[in-house]
Amino acid sequence: MTVCAPAELDHTHDFLGCGAHFVPVPPRGDPMAMGALRAVCGGADVVHAHGLNAAVRSAMALATQRVPLVVTWHSRPHAEGARGHLLRMMERKAVRAAAVVLATSSELVDRARRRGARDARLGPVTLPPPRGLADLPGEKARAELGAVGRPLVVTAAPLEPYRGHGALLDASRRWLGHDPVPLVAVAGDGSRRAALRRRIDTEGLPVRLLGPRHDVTALLAAADVAVLAGRWEARAPLAQEALRLGVPLVATAVGGVPELVGDAAELVAYGDSVRLAAAVSRLLTDPARRAALAAAGPRQAATWPTEEDTIAQVLSVYDELCDARGGHVL
Incomplete structure (x- = not known):
């Protein structure tokens, strides 16, 4: 598995310590960011983007490539006027580019479908229980x-x-x-x-x-x-x-x-x-x-999905979209 994210996020989430291959990607606005994403996404079997901005950037990087995109939609941004219009356009672009949208609430599933998602499913994410x-x-x-x-x-x-x-x-x-x-x-x-x-x-x-x-x-x-x-x-x-x-x-x-x-x-x-x-x-x-x-x-x-449940759901989606041959997932 390869994880693409700004370099500072590895210090927060320790992707390398979890066994992932980590590729630092420049932040939004950096002209090098899109080229870096295209280079990595080109060799993937599936690209999985978390959040609206990551989904839009991934959709742009995959525009000329036949690589399926999975989007997990965690939240709904709030804005009025011109910014609100821009965010709605971004939502449409993200969900229409995705082969599967996993939304963390039923309301977001409905919103993704209204924005034109081909396949939107409930994919609730539960925080791991705190220790001690x-x-x-x-x-x-x-x-x-x-x-x-x-x-x-x-x-x-x-x-x-x-x-x-x-x-x-x-x-x-x-x-x-x-x-x-x-x-x-x-x-x-x-x-x-x-x-x-x-x-x-x-x-x-x-x-x-x-x-x-x-x-x-x-x-x-x-x-x-x-x-x-x-x-x-x-x-x-x-x-x-x-x-x-x-x-x-x-x-x-x-x-x-x-x-x-x-x-x-x-x-x-x-x-x-x-x-x-x-x-x-x-x-x-x-x-x-x-x-x-x-x-x-x-x-x-106790009724919420466990980490294992979430992982199993995501892997089942990958199985639907990938060939039986291996590969690395972003």
Whole structure:
């Protein structure tokens, strides 16, 4: 197997350590990138692209070659105006060039078909379970955050538009009447950090912006309630980790979230801060409901495909598209 990606990603994912042949590809915009992709793709039996940009670049590299393209579609970009039109054009180009589109939620399968995919299938991807769940330092995390003796609400998402942080801050204002007042811990960074910080300071909201964190699993393990407030999600990592940990989750009923969580979370409409606040308040004041969701989460997680299931599905697609002779897969 050959993996093509920007050089810095090998440091993150250790492709070489996993036994793959790694070919660094220049980032988007570099005039050398397309030539590098064409050179590698020309000798492949199948090319597998992950994400919209990789799919479009792979389709261009394969334009004059008879090599089947598989695309895994993980998420749906959000943009308005001219950029939104451009993204829709990219989606059409990517899915129409693909022999098979594997989409991570049923909504994305439908979207790929509307964009003209010849063959779009559900291909859910599940995060591997974190190791050492029983050893996560919940009380230590609560102490570091200043949440000893008060409820802790945790979310993790980039501080960008459409991630629902405005509604979460609106909800936190309603929790000022609780005794004790819950602390809302927000892991992540992004373009809206300064604006959110001004709101928190001006309104005296019980919210801490933690910045980028590598210990989100430990933060979730310490939480009384987890919140996922974004406008769209497919296989949201935060939802997966919360359910596996048995942490009660309040999430927006968008994209693939209802399909992912089933009855193991409280669902609210995107942007509805009143219902978001009420759902969290109910959980914080109803130990029986919290316990029911804590038990339902791991049961729901057990229904998700395993890594082995995902690998088997992908290999079966390759088998459909490849000759019996060997080759290397990108």
